[in-house]
Amino acid sequence: MKYLLSVSLIALGSAAWANCPEATIADPMGVAAGAYPQQFDLSEFQSAAGCEMSFRENPEMAALNARIQGNPDTLPPVAERLPAEPLVVLPYEMIGQYGGRLDGMSNATEAGTSDLLSVRHVNLVRFADDLVTIVPNVARDFEWNEDFTQLTFTLREGHRWSDGAPFTAHDVTFWYNHMVMDTNVIESPRALWMADGQPFEVEALDDTTVVFRLPSPLPGLLASFAADFAQPFQPRHFLGQFHPAIDENADANAQALGFENGYAAIAHYYGGSDWKDVPSPLLRDPSTVESLPAAVVPTLEAFITVEDTTEGRRYVANPFFHMVDTAGNQLPYISEMDERYVSDNEVRVLRMVNGEIDYKSQSVTLPDAPTLLDGAEAGGYTIDLRPQIGMPVFGFNVTAADEARREVFLDRDFRLAMSHAINRPEINSVAYFDLGEPRAYLHFDPVPPFATEEQATYGTAFDPETAASLLDGVGLVDSDGDGVRELNGEPFTLTMQFSTQGLPTAVAELVAQHWTDVGIPTTIREVTSDEYRAAQAANELDVINWSKGQPIPIVLGSAEQLLPPFGGFFDARTGMLWARWIETNGAEGIEPPAWTAELAETVAAWQQHQPGTEMSNELGQDLVSQILEAFLFIGTVQAPNPVYHANALENFMPPQTWSYEYYRMYPYRPQQWWLNE
Secondary structure, X not given: OHHHHHHHHHHHXXXXXXXXXXXOOOOOOOOOOOOEOOEEEHHHHHHHHOOOOOOEOOOOHHHHHOOOOOOOOOOOOHHHHOOOOOEEEOOOOOOOOOOOEEEEEEOEXXXXXXXXXXXXXXXXXXXXXXXXXXXXXXXXXXXXXXXXXXXEEEOOOOOEOOOOOEOOHHHHHHHHHHHHOOOOOOOOOXXXXXXXXXXXXXXXXXXXXXXXXXXXXXXXXXXXXXXXXOOOOOOHHHHHHHOOOOOOOHHHHHHOOOOOOHHHXXXXXHOOOOOOOOOOHHHHOHHHHHHOOOOXXXXXXXXXXXXXXXXXXXXXXOOOOOEEXXXXXXXXXXXXXXXXEOOOHHHHHHHHHOOOOOEEOOOOOHHHHHHHHHOHHHHOEEEEEEEEOOEEEEXXXXXOOXXXXXXXXXXXXXXXXXXXXXXXXXXXXXXXXXXXXXXXXXXXXXXXXXXXXXXXXXXXXXXHHHHHHHHXXXXXXXXXXXXOOEEOOEEOOEEEEEOOOOOOHHHHHHHHXXXXXXXXXXXXXXXXXXXXXXXXXXXXXXXXXXXXXXXXXXXXXXXXXXXXXXXXXXXXXXOHHHHHHHHOOOOOOOOOOHHHHHHHHHHHHHOOOOOOOHHHHHHHHHXXXXXXXXXOEEEOEEOEEEEEEEOOEEOOOOOOOEXXXXXXXXXXXXXXXXXXX
16 A cells, blocks of 8 residues: 555655746755756756656847857757757746846946856856855866876767757867967967966867866866866867868958958957957957957856947857756846946946946945945845955056166065054044955965964054164165155156055045155046056056955966966956066066065965865965065055946845956856846
8 A cells, every 4th residue: 555655655746847947056956966056957856856848949049149150050959059968057936037128337348248258158067156166057067087197088979059059068278278289379479278287188088078188287277177168168160160270261261351361360250368258259340240240259158248338248148058047947047238338436326326237346335335235125126245355555666767766676574574564453444434454465265274373464564663674774764854765866756547346435535545644745547447457467557456366266276366467357466577577488578586486386286185184284284374475565455346236137146255356247147147137
C-alpha cells in the first residue's frame, strides 16, 4: 500500500512540475541546491526538480531583433537559440515579467559607464554574490590541475553569438592568440594575461574545450576572468574575416568595405584594446554604418548596442542569450536599456532625486547621500550605503618632465610630509559624515590578514609640525616668511586636476587646503575623467589622484597595479616614463629604481600560492612592507558610498560592496531584474 501511494505521489509530482517549479532564492520550492549556488545547468535542474523544461521568450523579441544590424531577419524558435545546456538561474524574489526599459546614466562615453556595462556583462565565470565563490557563466564548467599551471574550460554545446553564429572554443583561442598577443591589434598585452611576465599557451582541444597552460602557477587567473571587464573570447567568424592569420583574403575583405586593410577594419570594431567600452562604429563613423556587415561586434552579453551617439546609448536584449529562469523564460526580462550622458554632477543628482533613472552606483559618492536620502520617498527609489573597495589616494609624478620638481617628487620624505599634512579626521567629518576611517594605502583592500594595524594607519596622523620638518629637510623652505615654500628661490606650488568620478570634490578641496596650510599652495581644477586620464597618460600631471585599492582575489590574478606605472589607463598611475623604459628595454623613458623590480618579484612569488597558507601570508607581509617603504600613494579615508535603485526594479539585490573591483552588479545577476511598472 505504501509503495502504491509513493508511486501515485511521484506521478502527481511529475504532472505538477511538467513545466518546472518556479523556484527562487526566496522560495526554492523544494529544489535542492546544485553544484554551484543559485544556478544549475539545464539537465541538473530538471533532475533536481523532477521536471522537463519548456522555453519561452520575450514577446517583443522579433521587434528587438529587427533593431540589431547584421542579425537574421527571422529568428529560429527560442529553444533553438539557446545552448543545449542553458544556464538556469534562480531569481532572487520572483519570476519576472518581460518588457520595459532600464534607464541609466553615465558621465560621458567611457566615463562612468561601468554601471550598465556590468548589467549586460558576461565572462567565462563570475563571482557569486558572496564575493568568494567562483561559478560558471559562459563556460559550463572549469577545472584546475594540481599546481595551478593548467586551467581547462568546458563550454556549452550549441551556444551562439548574438547574430546566431556558433560560439566555440576557437573564439577563445582567437581572442588570445590573434587579438591580445598580436601587436598589430593591441600594442602590448596587459599583465593580467601573463604569468610572471610570460604568455600563456591557449589551445582549443575541440569545439567545447579550451585549455590555458601557464608558464608558472597562477591560481588567481580564475578570479581575473570572474571580475575583469575584458572578455576572453571574440567572434572569430566576424573579426577573423579581417585578420590575415585567419583569412588569406583579410585585406581584400576589409578593402571592399572601405578600409585600408584588415587590421584597420579590426581597429574600427575592436578599438585596439580589450576594454570593451570604446565608442562603437555607430559613433566613430556613423556614415559607414549602412555599408558595414554589422554596426557592432556580435556579443554574448545580455544586451547589444543598437544606438551610440554623443548623447548616449541604447541597447536591446540579445535574442541568443544563454540564460533562463526556473520557469524556462529566456533572460533578460527587460527589453532594452537607455544610457544617457550627463557630465554635471549636480544635474545627475537632480535626475536621481526626480526618479528619472532606475539604477546608479558609479560616480555616486557619500557627499551626495543626504540629498538623495531626503528625496527617496517622493522619487520612488532606495539608497543603500555599501562599503567601498578602494579609497581616494594621492601621489606625485615621479617622472615629471621638470627635473627639479621630479627630484622633489622622488623624495620619499616629501611624500610622507604631504601625508602628515592631511587632516583625515576633518575629511571624514566634512566629506564622509564621520562614517569613514583613516587608512594608509596598502594596495590590498580590505586590509589583509597579513597586515598589521600599525601598517594600516602608517603615516596617517595629522601632524603639521612633522610635515614642516620633513619639507625643510627636502629643501622646500619658506625663506622669506610669507607662508610659501620655495624651490631654488621660486615659490613651489601645485595644481591638482581631478575628476568627480575619481574622488569627491570635497576631498580635493580639503587636501588642497591642507597642503596650502603647510606652505605648498595648491589650486584645484575639475576636469572630465577622460581629460584627467589623457593628461596622466601623457606624463603631464604633477598630482596624481583617484580611488585605488583591490581585494586579495583580484590581486592574485593581476599584478598590473604593482608594476610601473602602477595601474591601467583607468587607474591612478605614476612613473609613466619608468613604464616606458621597461616597455622599450631601455631605449626610451627613465630607468626605474631597483625597488620596483624587487616588488615585482615579491608579488609574482605571492601570486603562486593559495591565500591563507603560511607562505602566502609571509610573502604578503613582505609585499605590504615594500609598498609602504615605496610610499608612492597616500591613503586618505575609507568610507561607504551610496547605491541607488528605483523601487520598481524587482529582483534587485543591493551589492555587498560599492566597487568596480568585482565589476559592479555583475555578481548579482542583473539579467533577472525586471520593472514592475
